[in-house]
Amino acid sequence: MAYKVDHEYDYLFKIVLIGDSGVGKSNILSRFTRNEFCLESKSTIGVEFATRTLQVEGKTVKAQIWDTAGQERYRAITSAYYRGAVGALLVYDITKRQTFDNVQRWLRELRDHADSNIVIMMAGNKSDLNHLRAVAAEDAQALAEKECLSFLETSALEAYNVEKAFQTILLDIYQIISKLWLHKKQLIQLDFLKALQ
DSSP, rough: EEHHHHHHHHEEEEEEEEEOOOSSHHHHHHHHHHSSSOTOOOOOEEEEEEEEEEEEETTEEEEEEEOOOSGGGGGGHHHHHHOOOEEEEEEEETOOOOHHHHHHHHHHHHHHSSSSEEEEEEEOGGGGGGGGGOOOHHHHHHHHHTTTTTEOOOOOOTTHHHHHHHHHHHHHHHHHHHHHHHHHHHHHHHHHHHHHH
8 A cells, every 4th residue: 555645644655564473563563653562462353553654755654554463363364454565564573483483474475465566574573582582683684685575673662673664664665666656757758758759
């Protein structure tokens, strides 16, 4: 969902949060959109979303961020969840190896249901629990490079790299959209010039 509007914002970008249950997707969402963190956060049931408007290269961008349950029983909502998404934050928990091992499955699902040009960032969350680390940052970086993903470690608790993760995704989306608009504009101008000849 990359809509160009001329009222309160220039662009509306839909970003989906994906990853196993318990990795901190909801707290990443609340940290980014409301600057809040809830220690007693419960598992998401179904789908929730929140928005935040910010500046990206001088343009006003409204980020519409969708959060879904990571549990298998909610996978039926998949295609509707991904429809219109132009960005994804794939989250795993650095203290739980299984959540990292499942990243490939999440990537497959995302690539099967989302637009082929979707911007994807992988985030190793809970970096504040480094003493309990089960996934080396180097392993995650290697996977990110292999899969052509951006990568950051985040901490929703400490607000570490959460802002940077979304800023990076939004900037990447904006640059892709801008190139597409520029290309389209050039084609229209070229058609116009040909029509004049």
